[in-house]
Amino acid sequence: MTGGGSEGTPQQGALRAAFGGLTTRGRSFLAAGLAAAACSYVLGQPDLLRVGLLLAALPLVCVLVLHRTRYRVAGSRTLSPDRVPAATASRVLLRMENLSRLPTGVLMLQDRVPYVLGPRPRFVLDRVEAGGHREVSYRVRSDLRGRYPLGPLELRLSDPFGMCELTRSFSSFDTLTVVPRTEPLPAVPLAGETAGHGEGRLHSPALAGDDDVIPRGYRHGDDLRRIHWRSTARHGELMVRREEQPQKARCTVLLDTRESAHRGSGPDSAFEWAVTAAASAAAHLLERGFSVRLLTDTGQCVPGPDSTGSSDSADTAGLLLDTLAVLEHSEEEGLSAAYDVLRGGEGLLVAFFGDLDEEQAAVAGQMRRRSGAAIAFVLDGEAWHRGPGGIGFTAGQVPVAERLRLLRQAGWTALPVVPGDTLAGLWRTAADQAGAVSVRVADEGGDAYGAARAATGGRS
Template identity: 35%
Template sequence: MALLDHLPRHLFTSRGWGLLAAGTLSLLCAQVMGRRDLLGLGVLLVVLPLIALAGIRLVKPRFRVYREFSPATVETASATTVRLAVARTGPEAGRIIMEERLPSRFGESPAFRFPSRSASGGTSRYEYRLRSGKRGQFTIGPVTAEFTDPFGLSLHRHTIDDGDTLTVTPAAVELPVTGLAGARGNDGITATRIRANPSDDDVMTREYRHGDPMRRVHWPATARHGALMVRQEESVTTPEATIILDQRFGAHSSGFGSVFSGSGDDGNDLVTSDTFEWAVTAAMSVSAHLSERNYSLRFLDAAGDPAFHRSPSAPEPDCEEYSGAAGLQSIAESLAAIQLSGPHHLRREQHDTSLREHSGGSESGQSVFDDRLIDKLAAHRMRGPVLAVLGRISLAEARALAPAAGYAANAFAIVITDRPAESSEVLEALRLGGWRAVSVDAATSLPAAWTYFDEGDATLAAAAADVRRGAEVTR
């Protein structure tokens, strides 16, 4: 048995190797003793496993695999149920052991026998649960089948499907109610009634806005008001909020070893950092908070492009505007695999990169917080709040972003950095432009940072004290 343990297990079973060994021994004895009966027995014992091996590779059993996730997308730290249905479509085979290959973060891959005890109609059904502590997209599967010939002499393992993708979205943190909604109120509904003098058809009108189709212009009302007026079909409009998500590699790569990339053995790790993960959670939480209040949302990056146009998990990469439950689900899926973009510097180069950024340079060569972003905000002037979720930015970048506050009903900025105490000049530049700005690190409580916009520094100071106390208790 010790010798069999060192033989390849992907060709023959223990029985097959035993027959080969017995056949070889018989052939040697036949050669020494000159016995024809031993020669015939030896040939038979050697040929049988080889025929079984050839047959199992030429006549492979075929299967169909159906895989379902419930729910189809799952939040981090929540569980999803994987349901497998395996049906045979090819010839019968002997004993079959199947295994569902999983990324290493999910633990040991489940194995099962086919057919199952509860098989019906030629289809066997299996079920197991998965949970991931990190967001991302993970390939679940493929299913591999290891089967034997009817005599149990040879083995063959092959893949019977391609696997399916499981999307793990960031979980939203519940945020307290603050004054972010501003003049529009916290209910997310704004009545906009602009009525002209009574006319023959008593049409409700409002002032023309950029982008309104000319066919809706109400010319009699335009003549009476001396300004372009359009027909107002609805008396209630949905408030809007714009979220700027800074996803530049350089903005989130400060600190030794703070950025990690896709080097895991499952190939699913993202280019991200602790500060960027905080930013992603903040974006998800704010989106859920505002969506509950009937806000429509716009997502932009630091250059004014659609925020998710580089996210491999985005259902609509070029989309900027989201509304309702479907829009919130699309945001969650888009944030699932979003990662840092721009040049990926080695750690020894990060210090030089930091110096270039603080002197006003841009490591990525891409213009940020410039006219493109300002034009996007100006197109929706004063229609709702703007929230900028930023990484480490330079003073020059803060001064470039500062005027953007003038296009928002309220402007909020959260700067996530390893050293919040060093961001005083950046925060001051933003505040001079009209932003309500706060600097936090990855250990800061998101609800505390959110509450800051109403209660000021006392909230963050108390939260920081709680974190320090928790660290002391741990030590």
């Protein structure tokens, strides 16, 4: 014991741990030996005492030998890949290296994994020669998105007689990220996206005038016709006009995560459908050249407001998927926080709504005024959660038909979502409806213009 303390030294603690590693067989031998020694004393049989001492000594010797064993081993874990879509397997490779000069005995290797990834993998490794290594692998798979820790890796040592087992743990952890699956969507034009593609893409001004030009220094290879002589004379070095910079069309994917708006849970729930659909829509629009951000009812915005929007689309897609991988239900009562984030001029707004009452339907209608075009996918909570006998609407809940009517009156292209619907089919339907609305508005505008000219005798 250490100076007056109540705890032992590390050596004594390790020895106690070794005695705590006695298996059922080892404890049985020890108990049998002690019982035989007691019986020999009572009965006066010295031969029985020798048998008892032998039975009791065997597990004690095994404990001491195993405690003195000094294997120097190194363990590592490699995930391939470390980010997978839901319901997709990832391969985990374990590598054990013997760094000591002596071969090891039989080793049992065990890795700790969350129960949602499957049972704990266990492997028995035969004798590993000095300087040698062994590699084993297993697969993990989860139907639920999230981040799952793997580790620590545990090494179990055992004596040849099975009297004692010791467990040594490594300290390293790895993380497997399970992101939502993404569904390929048809490349159909949506209302408000023509400004971001082809000849219709918006451009910033070339700023070629004498008064509003913003020049930059000359670089090797610049066209000499772009030299701005006034700025060159002012700065004393060659200055050229900036090139015309294309602007990406912007899109906001709004995801309603309110717990009150989504009933049920699990991979087949309405909320998981909405998360998967939001991931698919964001990935599709990024591929089409949009600058995409994810917005939730809590006001969380990814990428954040400080983002310059110049990051690579692959990096943005990875950031959005990582965010959606850990997204959970919120405790928000309404959509006001998301409405406050929408400043106006958002371009295309794609929303995935759950159950809405009249107040939240009105807030969603106000959001429409802050975007160029708006498409809403409204999940029918009753259809998703209906039991064998069916259930009624909760107090204050607006039927999905009424929700669609309110949103359409506000200018949304709104579609209902029921179990079995695919986002690809709804996406095409949304494009058709948005195109029909655009044509109708254009026709109405043309008719009004013709009527006005007729009323004024053809004068503008």
